[in-house]
Amino acid sequence: MAQLSSVYRRLEEGSKRLTPQRELIIKLFLERPGQHLSAEEVHQLVKNEFRDIGMATVYRTLEMLTQLDVLQQIHFNDGRARYEINLETTNVHRHHHMVCLRCGRVEEFQEDLLEQLEDRVLKDRGFRVVDHELKFYGTCRQCERKQGGRS
Amino acid sequence: MAQLSSVYRRLEEGSKRLTPQRELIIKLFLERPGQHLSAEEVHQLVKNEFRDIGMATVYRTLEMLTQLDVLQQIHFNDGRARYEINLETTNVHRHHHMVCLRCGRVEEFQEDLLEQLEDRVLKDRGFRVVDHELKFYGTCRQCERKQGGRS
DNA sequence: ATACGTGCAAAGCCTTTGCAGGTGA
DNA sequence: TCACCTGCAAAGGCTTTGCACGTAT
Numbered sequence: 001m002a003q004l005s006s007v008y009r010r011l012e013e014g015s016k017r018l019t020p021q022r023e024l025i026i027k028l029f030l031e032r033p034g035q036h037l038s039a040e041e042v043h044q045l046v047k048n049e050f051r052d053i054g055m056a057t058v059y060r061t062l063e064m065l066t067q068l069d070v071l072q073q074i075h076f077n078d079g080r081a082r083y084e085i086n087l088e089t090t091n092v093h094r095h096h097h098m099v100c101l102r103c104g105r106v107e108e109f110q111e112d113l114l115e116q117l118e119d120r121v122l123k124d125r126g127f128r129v130v131d132h133e134l135k136f137y138g139t140c141r142q143c144e145r146k147q148g149g150r151s
Numbered sequence: 152m153a154q155l156s157s158v159y160r161r162l163e164e165g166s167k168r169l170t171p172q173r174e175l176i177i178k179l180f181l182e183r184p185g186q187h188l189s190a191e192e193v194h195q196l197v198k199n200e201f202r203d204i205g206m207a208t209v210y211r212t213l214e215m216l217t218q219l220d221v222l223q224q225i226h227f228n229d230g231r232a233r234y235e236i237n238l239e240t241t242n243v244h245r246h247h248h249m250v251c252l253r254c255g256r257v258e259e260f261q262e263d264l265l266e267q268l269e270d271r272v273l274k275d276r277g278f279r280v281v282d283h284e285l286k287f288y289g290t291c292r293q294c295e296r297k298q299g300g301r302s
Numbered sequence: 303a304t305a306c307g308t309g310c311a312a313a314g315c316c317t318t319t320g321c322a323g324g325t326g327a
Numbered sequence: 328t329c330a331c332c333t334g335c336a337a338a339g340g341c342t343t344t345g346c347a348c349g350t351a352t
Binding site (some may be wrong): 017019038039055056059060063079080081147 | 340341342344345350351352
């Protein structure tokens with residue numbers, strides 16, 4: 001897994017140690033490139049392989065990995081932070097999200113039609129964009145089929 | 152103020168009473184159409200005119216107004232909810248935000264280039280968008296001037 | 303030896319809820 | 328009366344911090 005060694009290198013550069021707990025957490029995210037896990041979910045998943053890991057360690061590791069730009073923190077307006085792996089750290093522009101209002105599932109899409117908008121904003125308002133975040137809220141295919149589009 | 156009576160009507164329709172506390176909160180938002188206030192900020196501002204209002208009342212009022220679609224709740228990844236008035240309730244498509252990473256100021260812009268993207272997402276992925284939310288993170292004009300664009 | 307990492311428990315925020323006491327319809 | 332509303336205090340969730348005990352360098 002090519003990504004793994006690059007993450008390890010980042011740890012070293014920050015003089016961070018690669019403990020079993022941290023390794024498990026990192027692998028968790030690398031194995032699930034499209035997922036957005038909460039701290040609680042990470043804790044549950046890691047516990048399968050490392051019984052005694054504490055929530056504090058999970059939070060501290062997630063914080064550290066976010067600082068190192070290995071993870072990215074996201075909020076979906078449900079009051080808890082979620083994390084996803086940042087596969088293209090060098091690329092500040094990331095993919096976007098579709099949040100299903102029925103089942104809560106979060107899908108993603110890769111699309112970048114926003115450059116022109118960013119240019120406009122810089123010209124008109126003097127705001128220099130370094131990152132953007134786009135979320136669509138609606139109904140996913142499954143829920144759409146199930147209920148024909150109405151709540 | 153045209154908006155005010157429309158808000159009052161909504162309260163009536165929901166058989167909600169217009170108490171002094173609620174009126175002050177509503178006016179607060181109507182007077183600041185472009186602002187995004189946290190519950191704490193609303194509490195402080197209302198306390199100037201109504202000494203004894205409690206946080207619970209503020210939260211309950213914000214919740215109620217959000218239900219009635221008078222306010223909209225937003226999260227800017229700082230762990231607390233913010234609220235802004237929803238001037239065009241009938242229009243599900245709202246304006247967007249530019250969050251300055253230096254000073255934290257939030258500006259807005261009105262722009263809608265997303266329809267084509269939404270159509271694509273429906274065709275390709277079966278996801279029916281009912282609302283979207285776009286945030287730009289970057290440097291605002293003032294901070295850009297102050298520090299020439301670097302942190 | 304020293305700096306770093308861990309689990310546990312406690313503490314911190316922000317937010318919600320229970321409750322007894324009001325108040326409008 | 329009855330449903331609604333309030334402030335206060337307590338309780339809830341999620342997250343961070345203090346601490347004593349390990350463990351790599």
